[in-house]
Amino acid sequence: MYYFIYVTTPTEDEAKKIAKHLLEKKLVACVNFWKINSMYWWEGEVQEDGEYAMILKTKAEKFSEVRDEIKKIHSxxxxCICAISIEEGNLEFLRWIDSIVEG
Incomplete structure (x- = not known):
């Protein structure tokens, strides 16, 4: 089974730092990130900020390790670190994830 892991960060630099860290450890095969606008409750008030959303592509069995590594360095x-199950996909793409992600 495979996951897309959705993460948000406050800056592009932090998104890149997290992506590079996880890629170097071969915990993920690929990371996409882009600028988003977010509104959310925090400390009793509705907040609005620019953030970066990330999609990390990996094996389901790596979720706990990926989550723990992100929590160590996230500001x-x-x-937000949430897994989305990939029910079906291009087999060549999924095999590529297998070839990159260790374990």
Whole structure:
């Protein structure tokens, strides 16, 4: 089974730092990131900020390790780190993930 892991960060630099860290450890095969606008509740008020969304592509069995590594270096107190199951996909793409992600 495979996951897309959705993460948000406050800056592009932080997104790149997290991506590089996870790629170098071969915990993910690929990371996409882009600028987003977010609105959310924080400390009793509705906040609005620019953020960066990330999609990390990996094996489901790596989720706990990926989550723990992100939490070590993420600047947010409560980072969004959520797994989305890939039910079906291009087999060549999924095999490529297998060839990159260790374990």
């Amino acid at each position: 947010y107190t409560t980072p």
